[in-house]
Amino acid sequence: MLIALFPGDGIGPEIVAQAVRVLDALAIPGLTYEDGLVGGAAYKAVGHPLPPETLEIARRADAILFGAVGDPDCDALERHLRPEQAILGLRKALGLFSNLRPAKVFPELANESALRPEVASAIDLLIVRETNGDVYFGEKGFRTTADGLREGYDVMSYNEAEVRRIAHAGFQAARARRGKLCSVDKANVLETSQLWRDVVIEVSADYPDVALSHMYVDNAAMQLVRNPGQFDVIVTGNLFGDILSDQASMCVGSIGMLASATLNGTGQGLYEPIHGSAPDIAGTGKANPLATILSAAMMLRYSLNLPEQADRIETAVAKALADGARSPDLGGTMTTVEMGAAVLAVL
Amino acid sequence: MLIALFPGDGIGPEIVAQAVRVLDALAIPGLTYEDGLVGGAAYKAVGHPLPPETLEIARRADAILFGAVGDPDCDALERHLRPEQAILGLRKALGLFSNLRPAKVFPELANESALRPEVASAIDLLIVRETNGDVYFGEKGFRTTADGLREGYDVMSYNEAEVRRIAHAGFQAARARRGKLCSVDKANVLETSQLWRDVVIEVSADYPDVALSHMYVDNAAMQLVRNPGQFDVIVTGNLFGDILSDQASMCVGSIGMLASATLNGTGQGLYEPIHGSAPDIAGTGKANPLATILSAAMMLRYSLNLPEQADRIETAVAKALADGARSPDLGGTMTTVEMGAAVLAVL
Ligand SMILES: CC(C)[C@H](C(=O)O)[C@@H](O)C(=O)O
Ligand SMILES: CC(C)[C@H](C(=O)O)[C@@H](O)C(=O)O
Numbered sequence: 001m002l003i004a005l006f007p008g009d010g011i012g013p014e015i016v017a018q019a020v021r022v023l024d025a026l027a028i029p030g031l032t033y034e035d036g037l038v039g040g041a042a043y044k045a046v047g048h049p050l051p052p053e054t055l056e057i058a059r060r061a062d063a064i065l066f067g068a069v070g071d072p073d074c075d076a077l078e079r080h081l082r083p084e085q086a087i088l089g090l091r092k093a094l095g096l097f098s099n100l101r102p103a104k105v106f107p108e109l110a111n112e113s114a115l116r117p118e119v120a121s122a123i124d125l126l127i128v129r130e131t132n133g134d135v136y137f138g139e140k141g142f143r144t145t146a147d148g149l150r151e152g153y154d155v156m157s158y159n160e161a162e163v164r165r166i167a168h169a170g171f172q173a174a175r176a177r178r179g180k181l182c183s184v185d186k187a188n189v190l191e192t193s194q195l196w197r198d199v200v201i202e203v204s205a206d207y208p209d210v211a212l213s214h215m216y217v218d219n220a221a222m223q224l225v226r227n228p229g230q231f232d233v234i235v236t237g238n239l240f241g242d243i244l245s246d247q248a249s250m251c252v253g254s255i256g257m258l259a260s261a262t263l264n265g266t267g268q269g270l271y272e273p274i275h276g277s278a279p280d281i282a283g284t285g286k287a288n289p290l291a292t293i294l295s296a297a298m299m300l301r302y303s304l305n306l307p308e309q310a311d312r313i314e315t316a317v318a319k320a321l322a323d324g325a326r327s328p329d330l331g332g333t334m335t336t337v338e339m340g341a342a343v344l345a346v347l
Numbered sequence: 348m349l350i351a352l353f354p355g356d357g358i359g360p361e362i363v364a365q366a367v368r369v370l371d372a373l374a375i376p377g378l379t380y381e382d383g384l385v386g387g388a389a390y391k392a393v394g395h396p397l398p399p400e401t402l403e404i405a406r407r408a409d410a411i412l413f414g415a416v417g418d419p420d421c422d423a424l425e426r427h428l429r430p431e432q433a434i435l436g437l438r439k440a441l442g443l444f445s446n447l448r449p450a451k452v453f454p455e456l457a458n459e460s461a462l463r464p465e466v467a468s469a470i471d472l473l474i475v476r477e478t479n480g481d482v483y484f485g486e487k488g489f490r491t492t493a494d495g496l497r498e499g500y501d502v503m504s505y506n507e508a509e510v511r512r513i514a515h516a517g518f519q520a521a522r523a524r525r526g527k528l529c530s531v532d533k534a535n536v537l538e539t540s541q542l543w544r545d546v547v548i549e550v551s552a553d554y555p556d557v558a559l560s561h562m563y564v565d566n567a568a569m570q571l572v573r574n575p576g577q578f579d580v581i582v583t584g585n586l587f588g589d590i591l592s593d594q595a596s597m598c599v600g601s602i603g604m605l606a607s608a609t610l611n612g613t614g615q616g617l618y619e620p621i622h623g624s625a626p627d628i629a630g631t632g633k634a635n636p637l638a639t640i641l642s643a644a645m646m647l648r649y650s651l652n653l654p655e656q657a658d659r660i661e662t663a664v665a666k667a668l669a670d671g672a673r674s675p676d677l678g679g680t681m682t683t684v685e686m687g688a689a690v691l692a693v694l
């Protein structure tokens with residue numbers, strides 16, 4: 001089993017290193033690693049945020065453990081050379097269309113949220129975000145209007161096959177959880193959303209055991225603040241999912257704790273913390289590696305079919321927290337390496 | 348001065364009636380009203396959510412006081428006949444491009460928010476949302492892909508003139524407040540956003556006294572939860588503004604308190620509460636009319652150039668709240684009419 005390690009920029013290398021320590025401690029037979037350059041680090045080394053060699057490693061791998069990309073030095077580059085293109089390019093090249101972001105409050109951390117503790121502690125939801133289509137990957141560019149004005153444009157679209165496969169992912173996730181699926185769209189304004197809604201309803205016929213509801217994205221953004229505990233699984237498109245999943249993660253409070261998986265149809269997946277590259281604290285030892293360690297657990301569960309090992313990691317993280325392990329983002333003083341050690345100690 | 352009264356659906360007529368009582372109490376010389384049908388009510392009466400007669404009244408009026416549209420009976424209609432088309436149609440027909448949504452916590456109501464009181468009470472922001480362009484009004488429809496699949500599509504775009512006028516609105520609003528403007532886009536993915544950002548930066552040259560920053564929409568959705576007190580004025584496009592302004596209003600907590608204005612370049616404006624038609628409580632007297640009363644105050648300020656009268660209303664609402672006026676959404680038992688009376692009593 002080959003794991004591609006793509007640490008990327010900023011705190012990426014530090015947090016991925018801790019996840020690797022944890023994986024090593026599990027002594028999983030046959031697990032091998034291969035390192036690849038992505039993001040600003042790759043641009044600086046070889047002139048492209050997603051070099052062909054990196055893509056090759058990704059294609060060969062069973063799973064990718066990804067740190068973070070983003071580098072202020074690259075802000076002025078043309079879009080196709082910016083660090084973010086690494087993540088967009090990997091999603092597209094490998095067909096990684098199903099981004100899963102669980103948001104749940106660890107009891108010890110309920111006070112980290114800006115929401116009232118009683119609101120925050122009720123959060124236990126999963127956002128299933130489509131990541132291969134929508135306005136992200138449609139035709140886009142600059143043009144001149146009939147009046148000679150500069151105009152930027154991006155075409156939003158979904159076809160029924162794209163919606164169907166992510167709808168199935170949503171229904172299946174809901175079935176494995178509390179049986180509730182909320183599909184979020186803007187069908188009162190967008191034809192893309194109308195097609196989305198129609199297809200989700202068609203797919204729902206296969207899942208009579210799942211309770212399906214629909215919500216407009218503006219209302220969903222309100223409900224995620226007002227009463228996030230009402231949600232089990234949310235399925236939505238690429239753009240709305242980008243916004244809502246970041247919002248939901250902040251409702252949880254401790255963004256340094258949240259993991260994500262992005263899967264294709266073959267079980268291959270990319271695993272990454274939902275936080276960014278945090279260049280301001282890179283190299284200071286202040287980064288919290290737990291989101292990356294929990295992403296490694298998701299990797300064992302979804303791509304490597306090792307659910308018991310995944311459970312071991314998740315239990316160890318919960319125990320380390322209960323024992324008081326706290327990095328600066330959680331109000332403590334432990335370093336990145338000490339946080340990793342705290343998990344290892346429990347394992 | 349002609350005010351178009353468009354009460355619309357659900358609780359719309361009840362709340363608009365209270366705002367009219369308040370306006371009447373001010374005995375403003377020369378103020379006249381004309382009623383018009385919009386939304387589901389208009390569809391049921393004459394077959395269209397925005398009949399030509401209504402549009403005529405709107406064109407003649409100095410300002411429109413709008414209740415709410417939305418009627419579950421109309422959910423199955425084709426999109427162009429649904430109640431929401433009234434509001435989209437008015438925005439477009441009258442060129443109402445600048446939607447202003449102040450979000451601020453009344454001290455008495457800081458406990459209504461799902462956010463911690465110390466986070467919520469720091470909120471004092473204004474969202475300036477563009478409402479004439481973006482993916483709302485681009486080419487849209489259904490088509491068949493090369494593989495014979497159904498596809499929905501919507502073209503997102505902004506040209507420089509559209510961005511420039513809303514950017515000016517944002518900078519001017521910031522100048523009249525605390526001098527901070529945050530422009531929200533998704534320039535790391537969208538060319539529409541890249542043009543947006545470029546033009547906002549160009550316009551900023553005219554406002555050296557305003558501190559401009561840029562934020563990606565996903566980060567903005569996070570920051571509005573984590574630390575909404577950091578924002579003064581946010582300027583953004585139609586779609587992102589739809590989502591973020593609803594989110595921000597829910598951060599305030601009492602959505603029954605929030606007013607909005609949508610202006611064109613001539614001072615004409617549409618004024619409406621940000622909440623919806625709430626069909627479930629229509630006719631029960633449970634609706635809170637304060638958001639509509641505060642919208643009437645915005646109308647006096649922005650379209651009728653009567654700032655003192657606007658102040659009088661706003662002060663009266665604050666006083667009524669301080670005196671304990673509470674509708675059910677605010678944890679009280681007062682009816683719609685009693686809430687209106689409480690404001691009148693102070694006036
Ligand atoms: C970096 C950016 C292009 C990306 C996205 O918008 O998808 C990120 O925000 C995410 O959510 O993974
Ligand atoms: C009703 C709907 C079309 C409208 C919008 O999306 O603009 C509403 O949500 C709003 O914000 O005024």
